[in-house]
Amino acid sequence: MTATEHPLAEEDLFATLPEVDADAQARLHARLVATASDAGVLDVAYRTIDTPLGVLLLAATEQGLVRVAYACEDHDGVLERLASRVSPRLLHAPARLDLAAREIEEYFAGRRQQFDLPLDFRLSQGFRRTVLSHLRDIAYGRTASYAALAAAAGNPRAVRAAGTACATNPLPVVVPCHRVVRSDGTVGQYVGGTDAKKLLLALESAA
Amino acid sequence: MSREPFELVVQRHGPTVLRVCRAVVGPDAAEDAWSETFLAALRAYPALRSDSNVEAWLVTIAHRRALDQARARARRAVPTDDLPEQEASAGAPAEWESDLASALAELPLKQRQTVAYHYLAGLPYADVARVLGGTADAARRAGADGIAALRRTMRNPSLGRSAEGDTS
Numbered sequence: 001m002t003a004t005e006h007p008l009a010e011e012d013l014f015a016t017l018p019e020v021d022a023d024a025q026a027r028l029h030a031r032l033v034a035t036a037s038d039a040g041v042l043d044v045a046y047r048t049i050d051t052p053l054g055v056l057l058l059a060a061t062e063q064g065l066v067r068v069a070y071a072c073e074d075h076d077g078v079l080e081r082l083a084s085r086v087s088p089r090l091l092h093a094p095a096r097l098d099l100a101a102r103e104i105e106e107y108f109a110g111r112r113q114q115f116d117l118p119l120d121f122r123l124s125q126g127f128r129r130t131v132l133s134h135l136r137d138i139a140y141g142r143t144a145s146y147a148a149l150a151a152a153a154g155n156p157r158a159v160r161a162a163g164t165a166c167a168t169n170p171l172p173v174v175v176p177c178h179r180v181v182r183s184d185g186t187v188g189q190y191v192g193g194t195d196a197k198k199l200l201l202a203l204e205s206a207a
Numbered sequence: 208m209s210r211e212p213f214e215l216v217v218q219r220h221g222p223t224v225l226r227v228c229r230a231v232v233g234p235d236a237a238e239d240a241w242s243e244t245f246l247a248a249l250r251a252y253p254a255l256r257s258d259s260n261v262e263a264w265l266v267t268i269a270h271r272r273a274l275d276q277a278r279a280r281a282r283r284a285v286p287t288d289d290l291p292e293q294e295a296s297a298g299a300p301a302e303w304e305s306d307l308a309s310a311l312a313e314l315p316l317k318q319r320q321t322v323a324y325h326y327l328a329g330l331p332y333a334d335v336a337r338v339l340g341g342t343a344d345a346a347r348r349a350g351a352d353g354i355a356a357l358r359r360t361m362r363n364p365s366l367g368r369s370a371e372g373d374t375s
Contacts, residue, residue, distance in 0.1 A: 013357060014326055017226060017307055025221060028238060032217065032245050041250050046214075079212045088210040089249055091217070 033093040043087035045096035046079065051108050053196045056173070058097045058104075061086060064118030065100050068171050070192040085123065104173060110203065113140035115174045123170035127158065131165035138179040141204040145183045167191060173200070213252055216261060217245065223328055224265050230311050230323040232273055240276065244269040263334045266324055270338050310360035318353030325350050 036042040044066070046059040057075045059067040059082055066086065069078040083090050094101075099117060106112035124132055134152045138144045144152075150162035166177035172191050178200040182188040190197035224244060228237035247268050255264060311319055317339065324335045325346070336346040 013307065013354070013361065017230075017327075019222070024225065024238070028221065028225070028241055028245075029217060031238075031242050032249070035242065035246050036249050039246065039250070041246075044212075079214070083210060083212040088213055088252055090212040091214050091249075 029092075033091055033095070036089075036091065037093070037096070041089055042091055042093060042096075044082055044090040045093035046082075046090065047092065047094035047097045047101065048075070049101045049104060051104065053108075053192060053199060056104070058100050059090075060096050060100065061120045061122075063120040063122075065097075065171060065174060066120040066123060068104075068173055070172065070196065072193060073191065100174075107173070108203070110206070113204075117174065119171060119174070121170075124165070124168065127153065127155065127161055128165035128168060130154065131162050132169060132171075132175055132177075135166075135169075135175050135177055135179070138176060140176075143179050143181045143201070146180055146188070147183055149180050163189070179204075210252060210255060210257060213249055216248070216252070216265075220262050220265055221245070223262065224269055226327045227266060227323045228269060228273075229308070230327055231269075231316075231320055232276070233312060234308070236276070240269060240272055243272045243276075247272065260334070262328055263330055263338070266328050266330060267338050270320065270324075306361055307357065310357050313360065314353050314356055318349050318356065321346055321349040322353040322357070326354075 033042065033045075037045075040062070042062075044059055044061055046057060046067075048055050048057050054071045055075075056071075057067070057069040057073075057078055058065065059069075059079075067078065067082060069075060079090065103112055103115050103117060107115070121129055121132065131149060131153045134149060137152065138149075146159050146162045146166070147156070149166075150156055150158045153162060153165075155161070162180075166180050167189060169175055169177040169191060172178070178190060178192075178197045180188070181201075187194060187197050187201065221241075225237060225241050228240040228244070232240050244265060248265055251268075255261075311322070314322065320339060321335055324330045324338060325332060330338070332343045332346045332350065335350070336343045339346060
């Protein structure tokens with residue numbers, strides 16, 4: 001047997017301490033979320049949900065749902081931008097998003113036509129925000145053109161800006177920018193990709 | 208400057224801070240200490256300078272929380288010789304009840320803190336000194352004394368650790 005004069009280098013000494021177990025991590029994380037929420041310092045809560053369009057990231061402030069993001073938007077990047085634009089006091093905290101998750105699941109199951117959720121529009125400003133506020137006037141299963149949306153928002157000539165507002169919608173699915181299509185009848189661009197837009201329109205027309 | 212999401216701070220540094228808490232205040236009080244540390248850190252996080260060493264910052268908060276807890280215990284203490292009943296350590300995995308954990312528990316507080324902050328959290332002695340007060344040299348001495356004491360305890364076969372390998 002090989003013998004060593006100093007069998008316990010510092011690294012070996014501390015190697016005998018156990019790694020922190022997953023149970024303790026989960027327990028402490030849940031406790032942090034609860035106490036932070038009670039103390040009013042959990043500024044942004046987030047979770048993910050599985051949908052027919054892939055994994056969606058949902059984030060909420062204390063005011064309401066602030067962000068819905070498709071996987072193609074890069075969830076890590078979305079979280080970083082939320083940290084810098086809203087607050088870095090951001091934790092994975094599914095409970096605050098239970099209602100939003102349930103309503104989105106019902107929507108994809110064809111059992112819900114309207115969302116009844118508090119929304120926080122702080123990530124959209126100015127004319128874009130005005131445009132987004134008019135999207136809820138387009139009923140489930142219906143579509144409108146970018147030109148009609150621009151007119152509804154009070155500036156009929158701002159068709160491109162209306163398109164930009166839809167393309168930068170921080171709350172896709174819930175704020176239905178997918179119902180805005182091109183005047184020539186093609187579906188046009190979508191933040192979640194054209195296929196996702198087609199699927200949403202098909203879902204709504206089937207109901 | 209903007210900071211990364213606090214969730215990443217918890218993922219990255221949570222396990223290390225829990226090891227430090229277990230080493231310094233023991234497995235039973237460790238989860239309370241961890242929770243208070245991370246709640247305080249979350250509160251202060253937006254104001255943290257972006258070039259700060261996050262782990263050193265967390266250890267500093269944990270250290271101050273431990274001091275506060277000790278003071279609160281001292282205020283509540285009633286004159287008695289009875290030691291508080293050791294609760295079953297629901298918070299720590301069974302393996303924490305190791306020779307090293309009990310050897311750590313026997314170190315004087317300053318040595319225990321120094322060893323935990325330097326060897327478990329990986330803080331340089333200059334940072335350890337900033338947390339504990341005193342000079343980097345004093346911290347280095349406390350660390351060396353602590354390691355020597357741990358080695359002595361760990362080498363002692365009566366504490367359950369085999370001395371095989373000491374026979375060269």
